[in-house]
Amino acid sequence: MLTDPVARTRRFHRAVTTEAGVLDASFLGRGRPLGPARVLNAIGRGITDIAEIRNYLRLDSGLMSRILRGLEDEGLITVSASESDARRRIAMLTKAGEEEFAAYEALSDKQAADIVARHPHPEVLLQAMDVVATALGFERTVIERVSPLDPRAVVCLEAYYEELGRKLKSGFDVNLSADPEACDMEHPRGAFLLAMLDGMPIGCIGLKGTDKGYAELKRLWIVPSARGMGLAQRMMTEAENEAKSLGIKCLRLDTNSVLSDAVAMYHKLGWTEIERFNEDPYPDLFFEKRI
Amino acid sequence: MLTDPVARTRRFHRAVTTEAGVLDASFLGRGRPLGPARVLNAIGRGITDIAEIRNYLRLDSGLMSRILRGLEDEGLITVSASESDARRRIAMLTKAGEEEFAAYEALSDKQAADIVARHPHPEVLLQAMDVVATALGFERTVIERVSPLDPRAVVCLEAYYEELGRKLKSGFDVNLSADPEACDMEHPRGAFLLAMLDGMPIGCIGLKGTDKGYAELKRLWIVPSARGMGLAQRMMTEAENEAKSLGIKCLRLDTNSVLSDAVAMYHKLGWTEIERFNEDPYPDLFFEKRI
DNA sequence: CAATTTATCTGACTTTAGTCAGAAAATAAT
DNA sequence: ATTATTTTCTGACTAAAGTCAGATAAATTG
Numbered sequence: 001m002l003t004d005p006v007a008r009t010r011r012f013h014r015a016v017t018t019e020a021g022v023l024d025a026s027f028l029g030r031g032r033p034l035g036p037a038r039v040l041n042a043i044g045r046g047i048t049d050i051a052e053i054r055n056y057l058r059l060d061s062g063l064m065s066r067i068l069r070g071l072e073d074e075g076l077i078t079v080s081a082s083e084s085d086a087r088r089r090i091a092m093l094t095k096a097g098e099e100e101f102a103a104y105e106a107l108s109d110k111q112a113a114d115i116v117a118r119h120p121h122p123e124v125l126l127q128a129m130d131v132v133a134t135a136l137g138f139e140r141t142v143i144e145r146v147s148p149l150d151p152r153a154v155v156c157l158e159a160y161y162e163e164l165g166r167k168l169k170s171g172f173d174v175n176l177s178a179d180p181e182a183c184d185m186e187h188p189r190g191a192f193l194l195a196m197l198d199g200m201p202i203g204c205i206g207l208k209g210t211d212k213g214y215a216e217l218k219r220l221w222i223v224p225s226a227r228g229m230g231l232a233q234r235m236m237t238e239a240e241n242e243a244k245s246l247g248i249k250c251l252r253l254d255t256n257s258v259l260s261d262a263v264a265m266y267h268k269l270g271w272t273e274i275e276r277f278n279e280d281p282y283p284d285l286f287f288e289k290r291i
Numbered sequence: 292m293l294t295d296p297v298a299r300t301r302r303f304h305r306a307v308t309t310e311a312g313v314l315d316a317s318f319l320g321r322g323r324p325l326g327p328a329r330v331l332n333a334i335g336r337g338i339t340d341i342a343e344i345r346n347y348l349r350l351d352s353g354l355m356s357r358i359l360r361g362l363e364d365e366g367l368i369t370v371s372a373s374e375s376d377a378r379r380r381i382a383m384l385t386k387a388g389e390e391e392f393a394a395y396e397a398l399s400d401k402q403a404a405d406i407v408a409r410h411p412h413p414e415v416l417l418q419a420m421d422v423v424a425t426a427l428g429f430e431r432t433v434i435e436r437v438s439p440l441d442p443r444a445v446v447c448l449e450a451y452y453e454e455l456g457r458k459l460k461s462g463f464d465v466n467l468s469a470d471p472e473a474c475d476m477e478h479p480r481g482a483f484l485l486a487m488l489d490g491m492p493i494g495c496i497g498l499k500g501t502d503k504g505y506a507e508l509k510r511l512w513i514v515p516s517a518r519g520m521g522l523a524q525r526m527m528t529e530a531e532n533e534a535k536s537l538g539i540k541c542l543r544l545d546t547n548s549v550l551s552d553a554v555a556m557y558h559k560l561g562w563t564e565i566e567r568f569n570e571d572p573y574p575d576l577f578f579e580k581r582i
Numbered sequence: 583c584a585a586t587t588t589a590t591c592t593g594a595c596t597t598t599a600g601t602c603a604g605a606a607a608a609t610a611a612t
Numbered sequence: 613a614t615t616a617t618t619t620t621c622t623g624a625c626t627a628a629a630g631t632c633a634g635a636t637a638a639a640t641t642g
Contacts, residue, residue: 001446005417009403011489012420015428016307065591087589087638112300121519125426126296129303131419135410137306155292198302228412324598356621378608378619
């Protein structure tokens with residue numbers, strides 16, 4: 001009973017659907033049926049293409065059409081033809097729509113804050129929720145190329161620096177000049193990849209272009225709640241592909257032997273250990289891979 | 292973004308409702324609307340009193356009545372008057388109903404098993420789900436008096452013994468004669484209390500009656516995922532009340548200084564340290580409280 | 583260019599869910 | 613014993629969700 005995976009999962013499901021009922025009630029707190037409320041929120045969250053909303057919410061085209069007319073009549077959205085394909089239609093929030101969406105957001109934020117607040121040790125609960133959320137949706141993870149200055153990238157990098165600082169005996173101090181290598185990881189000189197799941201960044205990797213006949217992989221980091229799922233390998237592979245498409249033939253990386261899991265992975269992925277190729281104080285292991 | 296409690300909670304909620312949609316689909320996989328399916332499952336899970344089901348599922352009496360007629364027409368249930376109060380009605384599954392319920396159970400079990408199976412480290416996910424489930428429903432926890440031989444009690448006791456074995460340097464070996472003190476914790480000589488949440492035992496405590504002018508509190512245990520929520524104190528208080536109602540005036544307990552959290556709690560709850568009062572090898576600290 | 587495909591819309595449905603005002607019968611209160 | 617309350621049931625509703633067969637217009641294919 002206490003250890004049976006099925007019993008535990010079903011109990012989790014019961015607990016969560018009870019709670020979800022309460023949370024969905026927040027969607028009903030503004031005198032609007034669930035359907036229109038969900039569509040309005042999808043639009044507010046940036047899914048403006050109607051076919052996409054329809055697919056996301058699994059709505060019949062007829063039903064969708066009527067819901068859109070209703071929201072238009074309320075003055076919350078405007079619908080116009082897509083520029084690239086006049087059959088497709090794009091929904092936009094009006095000013096009133098923005099306000100209504102903000103009101104829903106405020107309700108949801110309050111619900112979320114309440115859940116956390118009534119726990120005596122919020123961080124324990126939050127970490128558990130992170131693990132569950134990552135696990136449940138893991139196959140929806142998408143890897144996208146962004147600028148290393150993208151706020152979502154910055155968030156990952158800061159977490160990476162913080163973690164290195166904890167793990168290296170010497171601590172870790174990013175060069176004071178803010179993100180000195182950012183321009184080298186800007187496409188097409190290099191690249192910066194972000195793994196996104198449910199709107200949350202869960203991992204990153206940088207490809208740093210150089211003028212020395214090789215490129216470097218830098219700043220591979222996976223959020224703790226997503227570790228052990230094979231995401232790091234996927235990021236490495238994607239970064240390699242990115243390098244290939246930029247015509248890069250040789251990759252290098254440096255690391256520290258403290259990060260034993262990472263070192264093991266580099267070996268597994270076909271990297272070979274080489275001599276020190278830079279003067280950085282933190283790394284003590286150096287790898288190369290010809291692609 | 293990565294640390295913001297509200298963003299993390301909302302992401303969790305999104306992940307879980309997406310998943311819940313899939314799980315609820317299992318309730319639709321047998322060609323029956325959600326309403327009747329939920330009622331059938333409530334009856335199958337042992338909620339037979341119609342008023343109770345109505346309260347549990349928050350259904351209008353008219354709607355409930357019609358759903359019951361529908362399930363009767365399908366030959367899945369029979370409804371009869373309660374013996375104690377002929378206004379109230381009791382629903383029972385027929386043979387066909389049992390089978391239908393079992394089919395729903397099989398679907399749910401399969402869904403649950405699938406979720407766990409596709410995770411590379413199931414125990415990590417399961418522990419996280421335990422923490423979340425406990426946190427979300429915590430205020431629904433009910434403490435009930437059961438026999439110490441109740442299978443749910445046995446499950447807790449085994450977990451307790453296992454944990455003691457890990458924590459005590461000397462290990463821990465329950466007296467080979469199966470649960471030697473069980474009869475002393477049988478009401479009304481003593482009592483055994485179980486904390487239940489969503490059908491899962493999450494903690495226990497035993498009140499052992501003796502003939503020596505005092506009773507003992509034994510086997511206080513809280514499932515790891517529920518620790519830090521103040522449940523142990525609530526169990527202690529309930530056990531004290533139980534003792535009072537049995538006319539007991541003095542309580543004792545023994546413990547080991549390794550269990551420092553427990554020791555701190557005993558002090559906090561007004562227990563006073565006393566001399567060793569038994570020859571057990573494991574405890575090294577002894578407490579008393581007059582009530 | 584004609585034929586086909588795609589995305590949306592409209593109208594005419596059905597099903598499911600939920601509400602509400604009594605009616606009937608049993609029980610509890612005075 | 614009468615009155616009030618509780619529990620369920622029935623009928624007559626409304627609202628919301630979902631389905632389906634075209635119609636329309638834009639894009640794609642051969």
